[in-house]
Amino acid sequence: MSDHSATVDHKADDHGHAAAHGSMFDHVKVYLIIGALLFIFTAITVALSYIDFDKIGLFIWAFDKIGVHGFAINIVIGMIVATFKVCLVGAWFMHLKQETKEIWRPLLFTFFFVTALFLLFVFAYSDPIPGSVHWHH
Amino acid sequence: MAHDHAHDAHGHHDDHGHDDHHELGFWRKWVFSTDHKVIGMQYTVTGLAFLFFGFCLMMLMRWTIAQGGATPLPGTLGSLMHTIFGDNVFVEVVKDGVKGYTLSSQGYNVFGAMHGTIMVFFGIVPIAMAGFGNFVMPLQIGAVDMAFPRLNMASFWSFFISCIFMVASFFVPGSAAKSGWTNYPPLAGIADLPGSVDAYGDLLGVWTNGGTLWLLGMVFNITGSLLGSINFITTIVQLRAPGMTWGRLPFFCWAQFITAYLLLLAFPPLESAAVMNLFDRVFGSSFFQPTGLVVTQGGTAAGLVPQYSGGGSPILWQHLFWFLAHPEVYVLILPGIGMITEIIACNTRKPIWGYKAMVGALFVLAFLSFIVWAHHMYMTGMGPKVSAFFQTTTIMISVPSVILLTALLLSLWGGSIRFNTPMLFATAFLPMFGIGGLTGIPLAFNAIDLFMHDTYYVIAHFHYVVAPGTIFAIFAGCYHWYPKATGRFMSEFLGKVHFWGSLVSINVLFFPMFLQGMAGVHRRWWDGGLTYANTVPQQYLDMNHTVSYGAWALGLFQLVFIFNFFYSIFRGKKIPNDNPWNATTVEWDTPTPPPHGNFIKPIVVYRAAYEYSVPGAEKDFTPQTEPPAGTPPPPPPAH
Amino acid sequence: MEIPYTVRPRPDTGLANPKLGIWLFLASEVMLFGGLFAGYIFMRLGSDPWMWPKGWLNVPVGTFNTFVLIASSVTVILAWESLKMRNLKMYKIWLFITFMCGLLFLGIKLSFEWPAKFGHFGAYIQKEVAHKYEPALGNEDRVEDGKVFDGHLKRKGYPRLFIGGHLTEKKDDPYALDASSVPFVPEANLDAVLALGKDEKDPAKKAKLLHTREVTLKGIVVRPADIAELNKEPLDPAKKKEILQRMNTIHFHKLDEANGRPYDPANDRPKFELRPQFVDSHLVLDKRDLIAGHGPLVPKLNTYLATYFMITGLHGAHVLAGCICFIYFWLPIKGGAKLFHTNPEQLCNRIEVSGLFWHLVDLIWIFVFPIFYLL
Ligand code: HEM
Numbered sequence A: 001m002s003d004h005s006a007t008v009d010h011k012a013d014d015h016g017h018a019a020a021h022g023s024m025f026d027h028v029k030v031y032l033i034i035g036a037l038l039f040i041f042t043a044i045t046v047a048l049s050y051i052d053f054d055k056i057g058l059f060i061w062a063f064d065k066i067g068v069h070g071f072a073i074n075i076v077i078g079m080i081v082a083t084f085k086v087c088l089v090g091a092w093f094m095h096l097k098q099e100t101k102e103i104w105r106p107l108l109f110t111f112f113f114v115t116a117l118f119l120l121f122v123f124a125y126s127d128p129i130p131g132s133v134h135w136h137h
Numbered sequence B: 001m002a003h004d005h006a007h008d009a010h011g012h013h014d015d016h017g018h019d020d021h022h023e024l025g026f027w028r029k030w031v032f033s034t035d036h037k038v039i040g041m042q043y044t045v046t047g048l049a050f051l052f053f054g055f056c057l058m059m060l061m062r063w064t065i066a067q068g069g070a071t072p073l074p075g076t077l078g079s080l081m082h083t084i085f086g087d088n089v090f091v092e093v094v095k096d097g098v099k100g101y102t103l104s105s106q107g108y109n110v111f112g113a114m115h116g117t118i119m120v121f122f123g124i125v126p127i128a129m130a131g132f133g134n135f136v137m138p139l140q141i142g143a144v145d146m147a148f149p150r151l152n153m154a155s156f157w158s159f160f161i162s163c164i165f166m167v168a169s170f171f172v173p174g175s176a177a178k179s180g181w182t183n184y185p186p187l188a189g190i191a192d193l194p195g196s197v198d199a200y201g202d203l204l205g206v207w208t209n210g211g212t213l214w215l216l217g218m219v220f221n222i223t224g225s226l227l228g229s230i231n232f233i234t235t236i237v238q239l240r241a242p243g244m245t246w247g248r249l250p251f252f253c254w255a256q257f258i259t260a261y262l263l264l265l266a267f268p269p270l271e272s273a274a275v276m277n278l279f280d281r282v283f284g285s286s287f288f289q290p291t292g293l294v295v296t297q298g299g300t301a302a303g304l305v306p307q308y309s310g311g312g313s314p315i316l317w318q319h320l321f322w323f324l325a326h327p328e329v330y331v332l333i334l335p336g337i338g339m340i341t342e343i344i345a346c347n348t349r350k351p352i353w354g355y356k357a358m359v360g361a362l363f364v365l366a367f368l369s370f371i372v373w374a375h376h377m378y379m380t381g382m383g384p385k386v387s388a389f390f391q392t393t394t395i396m397i398s399v400p401s402v403i404l405l406t407a408l409l410l411s412l413w414g415g416s417i418r419f420n421t422p423m424l425f426a427t428a429f430l431p432m433f434g435i436g437g438l439t440g441i442p443l444a445f446n447a448i449d450l451f452m453h454d455t456y457y458v459i460a461h462f463h464y465v466v467a468p469g470t471i472f473a474i475f476a477g478c479y480h481w482y483p484k485a486t487g488r489f490m491s492e493f494l495g496k497v498h499f500w501g502s503l504v505s506i507n508v509l510f511f512p513m514f515l516q517g518m519a520g521v522h523r524r525w526w527d528g529g530l531t532y533a534n535t536v537p538q539q540y541l542d543m544n545h546t547v548s549y550g551a552w553a554l555g556l557f558q559l560v561f562i563f564n565f566f567y568s569i570f571r572g573k574k575i576p577n578d579n580p581w582n583a584t585t586v587e588w589d590t591p592t593p594p595p596h597g598n599f600i601k602p603i604v605v606y607r608a609a610y611e612y613s614v615p616g617a618e619k620d621f622t623p624q625t626e627p628p629a630g631t632p633p634p635p636p637p638a639h
Numbered sequence C: 001m002e003i004p005y006t007v008r009p010r011p012d013t014g015l016a017n018p019k020l021g022i023w024l025f026l027a028s029e030v031m032l033f034g035g036l037f038a039g040y041i042f043m044r045l046g047s048d049p050w051m052w053p054k055g056w057l058n059v060p061v062g063t064f065n066t067f068v069l070i071a072s073s074v075t076v077i078l079a080w081e082s083l084k085m086r087n088l089k090m091y092k093i094w095l096f097i098t099f100m101c102g103l104l105f106l107g108i109k110l111s112f113e114w115p116a117k118f119g120h121f122g123a124y125i126q127k128e129v130a131h132k133y134e135p136a137l138g139n140e141d142r143v144e145d146g147k148v149f150d151g152h153l154k155r156k157g158y159p160r161l162f163i164g165g166h167l168t169e170k171k172d173d174p175y176a177l178d179a180s181s182v183p184f185v186p187e188a189n190l191d192a193v194l195a196l197g198k199d200e201k202d203p204a205k206k207a208k209l210l211h212t213r214e215v216t217l218k219g220i221v222v223r224p225a226d227i228a229e230l231n232k233e234p235l236d237p238a239k240k241k242e243i244l245q246r247m248n249t250i251h252f253h254k255l256d257e258a259n260g261r262p263y264d265p266a267n268d269r270p271k272f273e274l275r276p277q278f279v280d281s282h283l284v285l286d287k288r289d290l291i292a293g294h295g296p297l298v299p300k301l302n303t304y305l306a307t308y309f310m311i312t313g314l315h316g317a318h319v320l321a322g323c324i325c326f327i328y329f330w331l332p333i334k335g336g337a338k339l340f341h342t343n344p345e346q347l348c349n350r351i352e353v354s355g356l357f358w359h360l361v362d363l364i365w366i367f368v369f370p371i372f373y374l375l
């Protein structure tokens, strides 16, 4: 039984008790595993920041393909790890895995617009007319 | 209260919080109310007051523009204004031996910035969205109240605090904000700070000046809007009466729904920008302050270097601001279109043509409105690729706008139209909004906009959409729903005087601005172009007089409305029944005025929103709550 | 009158009102922080590389705080699960731990991390005059990538132009903090200020001018004692010179490791293990050589600190809001733990909703931590 529908399934049961939530210990196990993963990946993030990826041939080669160079490689890798952690929190702790479409839909738009905000900002920044206000260097 | 037993027919009850059967006192009922109708009226009345205030600022500015800034205001008006607003805003001038006061150039900046801010954030949005939305929307979906009544009250009070900040800002040293409603840095980051460039020691002065108070006001205003939009969406999703499916939702509610989403997702980035700007002003950071900025103070102490580390970007503010402010223009117009749709359906006695296409258009419009913002920024020197992108999306967004307008125009076709005052305003809305929208299309093209940007053409463009557009819709809404709120009609005769007077004068006011703009008259010349007289053919500057007469005439006709509004509360014609316009939507299915809890019978919806003139029906309207023949009456409430 | 679906879900949407409400709120929060992060991106792209510092924050402490926040995310869920089991005791324990984690996070931030920045002074040297401070900057040794110099490893990087440390005068000078951020004052400007009101006859106007003079002097001069000295008539020229000199220089007595031992390659990147922070060494900076905004490590100094304080500040405000909710639901009051006996389902909803908010706060920190502390 998904923990979300718990409240839905038992609407007749005002003072629902343990019987209805027999799988609680499974849940707790899952939460602890996710918590542990978050700890581990935090440690990994810190460790990764001490590696100079722009000194390692494989990474230089791979990131060159997407036009990322120098310290930016570290940034991209750090952001990938952070995004992964955020997905863990969202999917399990915030139960997005079992959420209804009424919740998902607005969130999808939100993610789309935040992404648009970031990407278009960078896009606008990267395409200046030389000598204009946009032109910093 | 007699109708407190009214309740939802939704089947079960939550086992908490039992009814308060006692009569609420004056303060709880009218001031700190949680009733959506009272909150709606609070918003509407506050908003109308601000609309009028903002309009008065503009009428004074029109004097300066028409008279070139050197002529005293007529009569004692000047000294009165000087007493209210102080030395910084009104200066003494002498012309032909007549001594008096007129708006100074700084004062013009104050009034210009505050006119825009007030009209947009304190006038139209509070009335069209929060006011009418609060009053009408829950009634239309058959809900007892908003989903979170206390949050609703919090929204209003957050808004009210922001009002206090804005009004108070006129009375601090240096007067209110001066950097336009768009509040562009670097000016917005340094103007009016004590000592102007670096603020040592004067901690109070850093907080109490026009620019800072503007930002604080906006933070509260935005917070109120965000809480309100959460409430609107939850209410529409959760509290629709049984049978009120999405397909039966009145278009006004659809418009409110989409508008709430626009506010919810577009406003927060402006809130963050406002916080950054506050940091710049009170902590001296450099989010929007570029490296190497040099400031001159009042034209005298030249070459002051502000104490900023620099490295910030004024363009960042523009991005964050327009990320909100383009969706914001749809926040301004969509509730208006919603009201117009209700009024047109009711007065043409026909279903709306293309209801589904209109709802679809709303969605497309809302989506696209998030990715067109930089069409306000072509002049900032962004490159051809970025321009091409935003130009394309901007042109795309005009398609849904045109769908909305076309559907409404076609809805008129073949109707036997009842031209009462609300319908007159609604009909006039269509061509006026059309002019406004169509004149936006040239602006979408980078090449044309580089010439048109910041001219009166842009002013005319957006005023056609918001003034004879949204504000006419607001008037239409006032005349239309007034009977539900008060039990009386507003005077038809005064209404028609108001309408025809406004229609003519508003066009005298705004139409010449297109011509001026195309001739190159800049939108922020405080003296009406005197200083730049030889850059523009004189006949275009002379139009300033025509425009100003239009403005003052328009002001005069609003007095008729104000009189009508208050007079009719006491003397207006009483309505014959609870549904005086013979409308189909659910808000007319309540007692008048609706009690706390709204309905005295369980509401079940059986049909689409606009079943007017259904062939074979005995009346020319079939309310949404009327069961199809042969349906058993709904079960008695299970209390 | 009752609002339907305040506790139980509406059958066709499967949602109760608070659940939908909080998710909409979270959506707006995502956009809010989206705006802030967009600001970060812009600031970082737009700043000159040598002005965007690395390794200014204490990584071990930041990591610890991250762990605290993650742990609290787990405990708040456990509190919710206990509540669903109708186990009041465990609920209270877990919720209290969550609350304490929140406080610990805030405590570390406000009592250690931020003050450590406020007590530290720094200044950027203008590029053109950097050679004057070469012994403390060590740029001669920082060569282009690809070259080996002086037997050291290859090192590259933008020129080091930041000098940080503790001020000499700070101990006995209450105005040092402000004064260090005051710009260079040319002698002529000082004379102009001192001349204010000198020849004015009208006593009312004179008083006004004298007041302006007092205020302006306070704005640009270090000590009240100096003001008194400057106001003396006649003014001793030697004294005036001395005061001017004091106004226009900054004295460090403890320099950052990086400036104290500029040629040590270890100072070129942040370290996880704790190292001595300061080196005793005296250095005098001429204010003319500095970029405006120098002073304590506050938002004024550079855009990195501006974004850091703004984002962590707003994040901290969210942590505080979460803590207030939790303690409210924990205390045995009508809207809190007492609700367990009358309407446990509603209390359950409240914890779920505030838990969702708490996870968002955690989630934002997951991004904040690397972008400020590590990258
Ligand atoms: C048909 C679609 C529309 C298009 C293609 C369009 C296009 C534009 C463009 C390109 C500008 C920027 C002009 C400049 O500053 O140089 C502009 C300004 C503006 N538009 Fe529109 N627009 C449209 C509809 C609307 C609507 C429906 C509204 C409001 C309800 C509106 C309100 C505004 C406002 C307020 C501004 C000026 C803001 C300012 O600079 O102060 N527009 N429009």
Ligand SMILES: [Cu+2]
Binding pocket: B325, B326, B329, B372, B373, B375, B376
């Ligand atoms: Cu726009």
